[in-house]
Amino acid sequence: MDPADPTDDPTTELSAADRLAIAELIAAAAWALDTGDADAFVGTFTDDATLDMGEVHHGRDAIRRFVDAFVADDLSYPRGQHLVTGTVITPDSGGAVARSYVTRVHRLPMGGRGNTQVVWTGYAVDAVSRTQEGWRFASRRLRAWEGEKAPVELTPAG
Numbered sequence: 222m223d224p225a226d227p228t229d230d231p232t233t234e235l236s237a238a239d240r241l242a243i244a245e246l247i248a249a250a251a252w253a254l255d256t257g258d259a260d261a262f263v264g265t266f267t268d269d270a271t272l273d274m275g276e277v278h279h280g281r282d283a284i285r286r287f288v289d290a291f292v293a294d295d296l297s298y299p300r301g302q303h304l305v306t307g308t309v310i311t312p313d314s315g316g317a318v319a320r321s322y323v324t325r326v327h328r329l330p331m332g333g334r335g336n337t338q339v340v341w342t343g344y345a346v347d348a349v350s351r352t353q354e355g356w357r358f359a360s361r362r363l364r365a366w367e368g369e370k371a372p373v374e375l376t377p378a379g
Contacts, residue, residue, distance in 0.1 A: 235312050242356045243310050243319055243349050251303040259288040271360040300328040316350040342366050
C-alpha cells in the first residue's frame with residue numbers, strides 16, 4: 222500500500238456487493254421497525270451501537286426498549302411505513318457512512334384511495350461496520366429535516 226496514493230487505500234473502495242449489502246441493511250431495518258419485529262431490528266446493529274433519534278439509545282438492550290415502546294405507543298403503528306430513498310454510501314476508515322432521506326407515511330384506517338398522509342420527513346446518517354454477521358449499524362442518527370438548506374448533522378452519532 223502506498224500511503225501517498227489515496228486510491229491504494231482499501232478504506233476508499235467499497236465493492237458493489239458491499240454497497241448492496243449496506244442498502245439491504247437499511248431496508249431491513251425499515252421493514253423490521255414497520256412490522257414490529259424487534260429481534261430483526263435489533264439484529265441490524267452491533268452490540269455496542271448507538272441509535273440517536275434526539276434521544277440516544279446505546280447498546281442492543283436500549284435499542285430493543287426503543288422498539289418495544291415504538292410498537293406499544295406510536296399512533297401510526299401498524300399502518301406506518303418508513304420510505305428510505307436517495308442513499309449515498311461513502312467509505313470510511315471504520316467501514317462506511319450512509320446518508321439517506323427518510324419519509325414516514327401513515328395509511329388512515331378508512332379504505333379506498335387517497336387515504337395516506339406524510340407524517341414525517343427527515344434524514345438518516347448511518348455509520349456501518351463489517352462484522353462476522355455482515356454489515357451492521359455502529360450508529361444511526363435520524364433527524365427531521367426542518368427546512369434548512371442542508372441538514373446540520375451529517376456525521377454519524379457517536
